[in-house]
Amino acid sequence: MSSNSPVNLRVLVIIASTRPGRLGPAIADWFVRAVRSDAGSDATTVDVADLADIALPLLDEPEHPASGSYQHEHTRRWSRTVAAADAFVVVTPEYNFGMPAVLKNAFDFLYHEWAWKPVAFVSYGNTSAGTRSVQMAKQVVTTLRMMPIGATVALRIADNVHDDRVTGSAALDGAARAVLGELSRVARALRPLRAGTDPTAVAGPVPGLTLGEARPGDLAELLVLQRCCWVQEAIANDTLDLAPLRETLGDLTASLTTWRWWCVRRDGRLVAAVRARADERAWLIGRLMVAPDQAGNGIGSWLLSYAEGQAPAQTTHCTLFTGHRSTSNISRYERAGYTLVTTADTPPGSVRLAKPRADQPTSAVGHGVGVG
Template sequence: MSSNSSGDLRVLVITASTRPGRLGPAITDWFVRTVRPAAASDAITVDVADLADVALPLLDEPEHPAHGSYRHEHTRRWSRTVAAADAFVVVTPEYNFGMPAALKNAFDFLYHEWAWKPVAFVSYGNTSAGTRSAQMAKQVVTTLRMMPVGATVALRIADTVHDGQVAGSAALDAAARAVLGELSRVARALRPLRGGTDPTVVDAPVTGLTLREAQAGDLAELLVLQRCCWVQEAIVNDTLDLVPLRETIDDLRASLETWRWWCVRRDGRLVAAVRARAQERAWLIGRLMVAPDQAGNGIGSWLLSYAEGQAPEQTTHCTLFTGHRSIRNISRYERAGYTRTATGDIPPDSVRLSKPRTLQLTGAVQHGVPVV
C-alpha cells in the first residue's frame, strides 16, 4: 500500500523502545549511517520513525484497523508514515523474552498499511542478543501479511555497545548492509502485490480502482489533477482567481496536516481524489475531482459517498461548496440530497450545500466537475 510507484524504494527504520535511557536511538543511528551509502547507490531512501516521538497511546480507535476509518489524528499520521514505506527495519530490544509493548501497539493500530511489505530485524539484548523479541514479532507481522526476511543483525550489548554507542566492525557493518540488500530485493519483488489492498475498492463502479489515504508521494500528481479539473470550473465561473488554480505543492503538503485526503488510482495512475475534515458539527468535503477522461462512469458519485461515510460520529451533516455559476453542478448535488444554506461564512462567488448525515445518497454527482 505504498504510494511510491517509481523505481525508488523507501525503507522505514522503526526504533521500538520508548523507555528512558534506552539504547535504541544509538543502534538505529549506527544502522542508518552504515547502510546509507549503499542505499543511495541502490535508489533507496532510508527514513526513521522513533516510537517515542510517534507517541501513540494505547490503541484507542473504535473501528477495526482493517476498515481504515481512523478517528484520531495520531493514527492518521502513523498511517501516512507506514503507508509511504515499501519495507521496514525494526530495531528492538528484548523485554522478558518478548518485544516491547510499544512495538506491538504500533503494529495493532494499522492493518492494510503493513501488507505485502518485507521487514527485517535488528535486535539487541544480553544473553540472547534480543533474538527472542524478533521471533515474537515475526509471529505478529506475518499475520499482517508482512514478510520477514532471513537476514538479521543481533547485537549482544556487552560485546558491541560501549559508552552508549555501537562499536562497529567490518563484520557487523557487512551484516547491516546485507539486511538492506535482502530487504530491497524482496521489496521490489513484492511491489506488484502492493497495488491496492483497501476493501473500499470492492464496490467501485470501475474495475482496477484502488483507494487509499494520500501520501507525500501523491502530491505532484494531485496538483496536476487539481489544475486540470478546475479549468472547467474557471471557464464556467469566468474567473481564474480560484484557490485550487493558485495552490502550490507546498500548499497541498500543508493540507495533509489538517485534511484527510483520499486518492483513487487506476492501474497506478491517479484518476480521482477528495478531501474532508470535521469543522465543528459539519463534515466538510472538498476537492472532489475526477480526471476528465474518466468522467461519466460513476467514480465521482462513488467517491463522494465514500467521503460521506468517513464522517466522525460527532458530526451531524456534510457540507460542500461550489461556484455560484456552476448551475449544472449545483443541480446535481441537490439531486444527491444536498440543499443550499446561507448560514455561516461563505467564500465569495460560492454556494454552500449541506446534507444531513442520515440522508442516503439519492442522486448522481456530475463526474469530473470539481467541488471547491
Template sequence: MSSNLSRTPRHVLVIVASTRPGRLGPAIADWFVQAALPAATASGVTLDIADLADIGLPLLDEPEHPSSGTYVHEHTRSWSRQVAAADAFVVVTPEYNYGMPAALKNAFDVLYHEWAWKPVGFVSYGNTSAGTRSVQMTKQVVTTLRMLPIGATVALRIAESINDGQVLQSAGLDESARRMLLELSRVASAMRPLRTEPDGEVAGVAGPVDGLRLTMAQPDDLAELLVLQRCCWVQEALANDTLDLSPLRETLDELRESMSTWQVWCVRRQGRLVAAVRARAHERAWLIGRLMVAPDQAGNGIGSWLLSYVEQQAPQEETAYYELFTGHRSIHNIKRYERAGYVLTHDEDVPHGSVRLTKQRQPAAFVM
C-alpha cells in the first residue's frame, strides 16, 4: 500500500444510535472520542459526533428510493452530507429486544450510496450481553450497504462499566477505544481506492472515441468537476458577454449540495475528467443541465453521445419531455440541441439571458 494513503486525512463519524430520554449514548460517545483522541491526532484522523436524537430523521419520508440519491427534504440532505463526508463510522448502540434501535435502522435506510465502501466499528452497551446482539443485527444491515465491520469492538456491561451515567475510568477500556480507532483508520485508508473507483460505472455504453469511462459522480470527483465546469463556461461567458453565470459562481459546497437533488454523470478518458452532465425529474419533465465537454475534447461527438445517454435515464412512465437551458447568444449550443431534436420554447419564466429548449420523449417501442 502506498504510504501516501496512510497520510491522507480521514474523517470518522461517531453515531449515537439511541434517542430515548435518559439514554447513556451521548456520555459513551463522549468517552470514546476522548479516549481515542490521542491516537486519532497522531494518525491524522478527525472525529465528529452525530447524535440521532438531535438530527431527528422522520421515518422514511422521502418520495424517491434512497438509491436514486434524490432527496426533497433538507433533513435528509443534511444527513447525506454528513455521511458522505465520512471515511469511517463508529456506532454507539444499546440493545433493544435483541436488536438495534429503530432510529439507527432508519438512519441507515434513508441513504444508500453514501455508506458504501467504508468501515464501521461498534461500541455497544447493555446488561447481560453488553449490547452485542444489537451489533450482530446491525452487521447484517451494514454489509448489505457495502460497508465493512471491523474486528475490533468495545462492549460495555452497564453494571461494570457505567456509574452515575458516566463511563468509569479504565486504562483497559481506553486502550480498547484506541485500538478500534487505529484499526478503523487503517481499514479506511485501504478502502479509499474502492470509493474513488465508482461502483456506478455504466456497462455496455460504447463511446464515440476510445478510452471513455462513464460513471455516476462521487464526492471525490467534485473538485475536478468544478474546475472542468469553469473551463467550459468561459466560452459561454464570451458568447453571452457576461460573467454573471451560475456555473462560474458556484462554490464547491454548492456543487456538493446540488448532488442531493441532481443525478450527476462523469466521463473520464485515461483517468482524466473530460465531460459531465446532470439530470433530475420535475413533474413531467426530465431536466438536463450542466452538459459540458473539455474544450480540447470538443468536436469528437462526446457531447452528443452524453446527451443521448442522459435522455435514456429518464423515468419511463413519468417523463413526457426533456428540458434544458442555454445562453440566448450561445448559437453553437442552440444549433447542436436543435440537431438533437430540441425546439426553442418561449416561456416568460425563463431566466434573463437564457433560452429554454424542449424535446418530446418518444414512447418505448413495444416488442412482441
C-alpha cells in the first residue's frame, strides 16, 4: 500500500424486486462480477442486500424514522446494514412506470442512515429498460439527502438477458465499471458530510469530532499527519533523527499489532491521533498528535485524557516521553498532572514523564520503559 492508497469503501448492491421469477439476482450477480477487479484495486468492498431476504414488512415503526428510535429487530438489522455502507447500487425493475413498492418501503424505514451517500442505478425492463423506475426513485433518494450519480446502466431484457442470465459484453461490463468508478469518487468526496451524522460521534472540545480505533484504511493519512506534527519537534530538538519522521507505512501497519491506536476525525478529516500499550504496571502513551491548524482547541488534552482512561486494570500509572528540549510539551504534560522521572533507560535526547492513575496513590508511579 502506498501513501496514495484509497480509503476503504463499502458499496451495497440492493436487489429491489421480490417478485417470484425476478431477474434482479441475476443482474446483481453480473454487476458484482463485472466490477470485482476494479473494486479490489480501489479498496472497495461490494456487498449485496436482497430485499427478498431482508423481508421488511410494510413500515411498522411507531416512531418517525428520523428519530432513530426503532422498536423492531428487523428495522435495527436493516439500519446496521445501511449505516455500514458508504454508497449504494440499486438494481431495480420498472412496475407500471414506477419503482417497486418494496424498494420505496425499504427507503422509508430509515432516514439518517442514507444521508450524504451516493447512489447509482442499474435498471432493467422492456421498452424503457427500467428508466422510469429510476426517475421515480431519484425523487425519493434526494429527499433522503442521497446523491444520485450520473453514471447508470439500463438493460433492455430482450437485448441483454437470455436464459435468466445477463449476456455480458465489453461495452456493458465497461458501463458497470464506470458506475463503480464514479460512485467511489463521489463517496470519498462526501465523507466529510457523512461524518456529521456518524453514530460514533463523540462530545469533544470542538464540534464534528469522531473518535475510534485506527483501521488499516487510516494509516496513509496517519503517516502524513505524523510527519506534519513532528516538524516542530525536529526544530525544537535540532534533529531530524526522530522515529516518527523515519517511519514508513509498513512500520505503522506493524505497530497495530503491538499498540492500540485511536484516530480523531473532524467532519471526516483526520486531525489527531494517539497510541498506547501496557508494559507490566505502566500504561505507555505515545504519538499524541494534533494537526497544526487544529492546535489550541483543546483536542490534545482531551485525547490524552481519553487515552489515560483506556488503561487496563493491572496498570498503576501512565507514562510518556518527549524531546528534552520540547519545553512546550513538557509544560503541557505537567499541567495534566505528569512529573519528570529520571531513569537510566530513558532514550537519549528524551525525557520521561509519569503520573499515577486516578485511583492509584502517587507512590505507585514505577519505572516502566517504552518508546513514545
